[in-house]
Amino acid sequence: MFEIKKIIGSVLMPLPLSLLFIAFCLLFVSKTNTKSFIITWLLVLFLWAISTPYVANRIITPQERVLKPFNVTQHAHLDKIVVLGCDVYPNSQLPSNGQLGGCALSRLVEGLRLAHHYPRADLIVSGGGHSKTSNAALMAKTAQALGIAAHRVKQNPRALDTKDEARLLAPHLVDRQVALVTSASHMSRATDLFNAQGVEVISAPIQFYSLSSQPQSRQFIAQASILKAVTSHCHEWVGKAWISLLRTIDPEAL
Known part of the structure; x- marks a missing residue:
């Protein structure tokens, strides 16, 4: 029944x-x-x-299937944790986390997981927005509300797409140990664009769908x-x- x-x-x-x-x-x-x-x-x-x-x-x-979640046991050190922007729904009556869509939240949570494991790494949150509110700003506020010190959180609010994110962040990431956090579906294209800017990144994919696990x-x-x-x-x-x-x-x- x-x-x-x-x-x-x-x-x-x-x-x-x-x-x-x-x-x-x-x-x-x-x-x-x-x-x-x-x-x-x-x-x-x-x-x-x-x-x-x-x-x-x-x-x-x-x-x-070709992607694996970031395994902290395989990486002793990180300099930067880059969380790429996603959906955002500005509403001043809601807390910052309530204005982030599911995609943005899943990426940020993975970034926070890594930030807590690598306390010396900067957490870079990226993404523009609309209605005078950026994805980066909402992610930064949420990260601080969840225990990440303000001095560790860097924002990249001017990026309108992944190409902009790679171009604007590249000067801060070259020759650094960088974990790139984005959705599994987006990881291949994002990695390609960052590599094109001379930035070698360590993939930290999130938001796997695992559809085969749904009930028959x-x-x-x-x-x-x-x-x-x-x-x-x-x-x-x-x-x-x-x-x-x-x-x-x-x-x-x-």
């Missing part, structure tokens, strides 16, 4: 329910334009498929959170393609 309740509850969520309604309505649409009818059905099925843990696992896991009963049900995970990886594919294009035009571009 518990599993049945979970399955029904999952199907009644906005994404799967909307797709089911669209598929149902298509049954009553005129089939005179067979090509359009078939393409629409295929698009609905495609969106459902990439929103399921079963399909997303086959897209995401091969990329995550939900492996084939579309979920908004799964679609978001796949979207994050698609964003990285587009980002890598853009970098390759710019470097083809100008090898020194990035």
Whole structure:
């Protein structure tokens, strides 16, 4: 009964329910334009498929499998811990941590874990923002609220994207032992951009999805959170393609 309740509850969520309604309505649409009818059905099925843990696992896991979490036993010393920015939702009525999205929080927590283990390392928080509030500022306030001394926290609030983060931070990181904290999906592109600036980094990936661990009963049900995970990886594919294009035009571009 518990599993049945979970399955029904999952199907009644906005994404799967909307797709089911669209598929149902298509049954009553005129089939005179067979090509359009078939393409629409295929698009609905495609969106459902990439929103399921079963399909997303086959897209995401091969990329995550090559990454390992940062192991403090393998690194005796760090000079800098760089936490790259992510989603931020400015709201002056909330504490700083309440204005950080899940992606930003997961990265910051990993940065704090390393900062506590390496008490002499600087914690560099990066990322711009909007509404006069930067990702870096919110991360810095949260880090201090959670026990990191203010003098250890450095901000990089002017970076609008990963390219800016690498370019602006590079002068402070060259020839240093640097741990780079970002999402697993973002790590490959971020490492590439920092290396291009002459900065050798030690990967500290976070936000692994581990989709195969989801209950079998939900492996084939579309979920908004799964679609978001796949979207994050698609964003990285587009980002890598853009970098390759710019470097083809100008090898020194990035």
